[in-house]
Amino acid sequence: MSIRSENAKMVGKLAVVAAGMFAFGYALIPLYKHICELTGINILSLAELDVPGGAGKGAKLPANTQVDTSRTITVEFDANARGPWAFKPAVHSMQVHPGELATVMYEFQNTQNRRMSAQAIPSYAPRQAAAHFNKLECFCFNQYTLEPGEKKQWPVVFVIDPRLSKDVTTITLSYTFFEVGGKTPAPPQQAALAAAGAGA
Structure with missing residues (x-):
């Protein structure tokens, strides 16, 4: 047998082995789901189940018992830009229950004709709310680089701790967006207090 025919064989x-590996990998996902359904393990979302007695399409999931539906807190969103660029929240306020997961989008656009890097720092009013305002996803303290005219949106996913004092009915979440490399600005509350002190 020639070397050429051996190479062809x-x-x-190898082609058969590669095709078999691809087919096996492709079949893993439905196989994995089927095994999980049979054994009842690794069910991450009850909404995905469509079995008798389970939570299928249109079925109601158990309520989150940590949500305090007896209280409503108004969360106001503020955006401050230290420089010539656009920065704003998608909504100016929303009402949430303590313990309820909520999301707000912030939009930033570099309106300059040069690339820039910037980041944001948050502040809260009243100050006591800071310890009870839990952000699960946030763009704050991360540095972002945007090209001239580039626009981006970032989510803030948060939960207000039900242990927040019942006297607090409104919380203001304020962000100050500033260019990296420049002087870090004071949070809006401190800047306002400093201005008031200077005018006194």
């Missing part, structure tokens, strides 16, 4: 075997 070897290539054929």
